[in-house]
Amino acid sequence: xxxxxxxxxxxxxxxxxxxxxxxxxxxxxxxxxxxxxxxxxxxxxxxxxxxxxxxxxxxxxxxxxxxxxxxxxxxxxxxxxxxxxxxxxxxxxxxxxxxxxxxxxxxxxxxxxxxxxxxxxxxxxxxxxxxxxxxxxxxxxxxxxxxxxxxxxxxxxxxxxxxxxxxxxxxxxxxxxxxxxxxxxxxxxxxxxxxxxxxxxxxxxxxxxxxxxxxxxxxxxxxxxxxxxxxxxxxxxxxxxxxxxxxxxxxxxxxxxxxxxxxxxxxxxxxxxx
Numbered sequence: 001x002x003x004x005x006x007x008x009x010x011x012x013x014x015x016x017x018x019x020x021x022x023x024x025x026x027x028x029x030x031x032x033x034x035x036x037x038x039x040x041x042x043x044x045x046x047x048x049x050x051x052x053x054x055x056x057x058x059x060x061x062x063x064x065x066x067x068x069x070x071x072x073x074x075x076x077x078x079x080x081x082x083x084x085x086x087x088x089x090x091x092x093x094x095x096x097x098x099x100x101x102x103x104x105x106x107x108x109x110x111x112x113x114x115x116x117x118x119x120x121x122x123x124x125x126x127x128x129x130x131x132x133x134x135x136x137x138x139x140x141x142x143x144x145x146x147x148x149x150x151x152x153x154x155x156x157x158x159x160x161x162x163x164x165x166x167x168x169x170x171x172x173x174x175x176x177x178x179x180x181x182x183x184x185x186x187x188x189x190x191x192x193x194x195x196x197x198x199x200x201x202x203x204x205x206x207x208x209x210x211x212x213x214x215x216x217x218x219x220x221x222x223x224x225x226x227x228x229x230x231x232x233x234x235x236x237x238x239x240x241x242x243x244x245x246x247x248x249x250x251x252x253x254x255x256x257x258x259x260x261x262x263x264x265x266x267x268x269x270x271x272x273x274x
């Protein structure tokens with residue numbers, strides 16, 4: 001999964017990669033996607049597939065779980081015309097295990113087709129919350145992230161997260177990471193409620209929300225289509241190359257500023273690493 005954050009600082013001289021107008025005074029609000037956290041496809045989504053049956057068996061009688069199942073059933077009815085769609089029968093006092101298996105099969109089918117329905121995301125969110133709260137899961141943060149973010153903040157920057165994952169999910173990740181609760185390092189969160197990351201207008205809305213010009217934002221992402229959308233909104237961009245991320249074309253490698261670690265960002269006024 002890609003993620004994004006923002007931080008703000010005054011930068012004097014060339015741009016933060018040492019190129020550009022040496023007379024410019026630029027104030028950056030840095031946004032990055034979850035480029036500092038190992039991808040959801042490696043941790044969060046596999047957890048759902050491996051544990052959904054156990055979760056349903058444990059929480060089946062709880063109101064929250066039944067609400068999730070009802071929403072999934074409604075979605076299944078809407079999906080009935082799709083090839084391979086898995087129905088969820090209405091509860092009728094029958095075999096609970098059969099009902100649970102139907103929900104498991106439906107969730108598996110949706111995830112195999114990369115569905116992002118409200119019903120699926122709601123169940124996933126509840127499962128992740130239970131897992132993080134119980135200490136069964138921790139978000140694995142790359143080693144360079146926390147030291148770098150602390151330096152950015154000490155330099156006067158503000159850091160924001162912009163992710164396709166919900167704000168609630170973001171807070172779970174950063175509140176239960178391998179580095180402990182690091183929510184105090186984040187100044188704000190944005191998700192697709194403000195717009196999708198591949199739409200340039202989303203970045204304009206974010207700039208309005210935090211009270212700055214888009215030209216005062218530096219956006220870090222590992223997805224070039226997001227980088228392109230941000231640039232269209234006059235946002236500064238760097239592409240983060242992390243293990244497991246999609247590869248870049250030769251043209252993309254040439255065009256974009258690339259970093260493989262947050263420690264590679266510089267404050268041009270001092271030429272020291274941020």
